[in-house]
Amino acid sequence: MPRNEWADFIAAGGSECKACGQRMLKADGCTWTHVQCGSRYYRRIKYGDDGRAYDNGRCPDCGAKPGHYHHIGCDMELCPVCGRQLIGCGCDISHYVERPPARKRDK
Ligand SMILES: [Zn+2]
Ligand SMILES: [Zn+2]
Ligand SMILES: [Zn+2]
DSSP states (O other), rough: OOOOHHHHHTTTTSBBOOTTOOOTTSSSSSSEEEEEETEEEEEEOOOTTTTTOOOOOOOTTOOOOSBBOOOTTTTOOOOOOTSSSSSOOOOOEEEEEOOOOOOOOOO
């Protein structure tokens, strides 16, 4: 990409998250809170909650602020199931979910 197109791209907020649809450099972080692994839902690990929060800056990969969720496909996100890098950790994570389905409550 030519340099000035790249600058325009950054000024526009960078790429769009495939889940929340926000521009990664304009949003505080992703609004999708869980991943599905098999039949269970796991709360995602926020940027900074893994002990790797850095200078209050945005995530170098997806632009999330500390205390907010990474955007989809971020290299820095850890798997909530095994604690390793989410991309390629080998868990059976089928997809991200905006929020887990409401549990049925017995009354
Ligand atoms: Zn997002
Ligand atoms: Zn990130
Ligand atoms: Zn995993």
